Amino acid sequence: MGDIIVENLSKDYVLKTGFIKQLRGKAETVSAVNDVSLVINEGEVLGLVGESGCGKTTLGKMLVKIESASSGTIMIGDKNIVNIRRKELFDFRKDVQMIFQDPYDSLDPKMTVYDIVAEPLRYLKLAKNSEDMIEKIYEMLRLVELSPPEQYVNRYPHRLSGGQRQRVAIARALIVNPKFVVADEPVSMLDVSIRAGILNLLQKLNRENGISILLITHDLATARFLSHRIAVMYLGKIVELISSNKLMEMAVHPYTKLLLSSAPDLFADTSNRIEIKGEAASATAPPKGCRFSPRCNYAIASCFEKEPELTEIEKDHFVACNRVFERE
């Protein structure tokens, strides 16, 4: 399938405002994702990190075509999937799938595990016959460690634990043998002791089956564990893109550093934390200039005027900060 190349991607939502205001073109818009460019390499896990409302889920949904883009391009191979046609969408779904956050919501309570996992195969007509379908489903359930599969196929979601449900959701996404998966907070709703199992499973799927993954999470430690590179988002913009093994030592964006310093961690030194300034601004009225400037401890007058560009400061390390070269 090749790399996924996102260029100048934006998503604006029109807020519900009065009809007259809309006619006059005065409707308020929220720019959930604003001019984002990034590449997800083939076989890579890219972590997308940020606080709620920063646009990370919207970006993920655009990559799987659940949301349409307002502008920009998403190139997969030589196809721009932003304006893909309905007929092509059918083939696209065989390559690109999504795992949702809440396995209590994302599975139909009236369908058995078998039917849930079979649905994509039926819809995309990927099974040769019923034996082939059964074989594929059993193999997939074994892969996600729901084994022996005979024990699970006839169960309804309410008879599964949270971890088992998320495994069913993963099985449903992977049954079509996709090359790229968007995983939106795949463990945040799960009990701690089962999270590790799901994370290890995703890691295995990436390493052994070469599936590219966009991992959306608010948890930097999870992102660092699973991803090759990490993109940090703030109010619709990517502010830093860095390889995971350099994250702790080399991250430079003040927002990335604030997140790293604030994350509760048993093994962290909490004596020297970065001071917190203000609250996250709203996406309806993003600050002028650098969007992080009102909360930034390093902001100077020009930061409130000029919006910084995402720039490569060393190989594979991108930062959007006006002061990145002046600061020590």
Place this chain on the structure above:
Amino acid sequence: MILEVKDLTVEFQIGKNFLTAVNNVNFGLGQQDSLGLVGESGCGKSTTGYALMNLLPKNGRISNGKVLINGVDIVTASDAEVRSIRWKEISMIFQNAMTALNPVQKIGDQIVNALLEHETISRSEAIDRASYFFEKVGISSSRLMQYPHEFSGGMKQRAVIALALICYPKILIADEPTTALDVVAQRQVIELLIDLQKELNLSMILISHDISAVAEACEKIAVMYGGEIMEIGPTRDVLIRNNHPYTNALVGSFPSLHKPISKLTQIPGSPPNLADMPSGCSFYPRCTYAQNICLHEKPPMRSVRFNKLCKCHFAEELDFNQ
């Protein structure tokens, strides 16, 4: 001791059966002490919190044990005594603060009305007190006139903390106060709780599934599993120099930013089902160190290194280091 919990056992009636949600829990809290209760969903940590307030749901009851608050047992206390203890001596911040506030009433009115319900003071005194506590939790008192939807998640949580403190309690129970919040807001709430604890001389119980958050706020920690305390003691000695296999596996299943990236420990199986608890040690079916004795005999609580108590047959032999 301002709070003493002795052999606390809580049961829930489900149909004709009784499920033991909290099983023989013991701990004490001195003035300004802080204790974290951690564990996975269903381990009994929130139920313990409700039991301390004597606020169990209708189908729940304290079937055994004592909860002594300044020497008065809230389990056997009369209604009048309970009213003089609850909220005034011991107070609780409930889970889901985001939804705890009435959306169609100004936040200030909600706090003032709650206060007037519990104390015989004038309305203007109540308003002054509400303003005082709003400033204490870091919100300008001018915002008392606003509605919950005008507050961010972190601010709602702080408003709920102010509400819990309004009658000057000596013990504060906080149930998952950081769970629904973003990283930065989480840190602010934890730092606020630590400050308030010192300033108001509070004893605090912090209930959470997030061991890292508890580690930052509490000097002592109790790890719960299947309704029992498995390991209790000074926070870092429990979490880093573990003696219980469950504590060890739990800490090892978290990715950390400050450790090299390596494989995570996976705890086999799933959390216990209260309706079908194993005989012997409740962690036995998922434990990598289990032996025959664990299947048949419930391990007693025993003292181990670093002033800890641990409920495992092999606690002395298992000296883990994270």
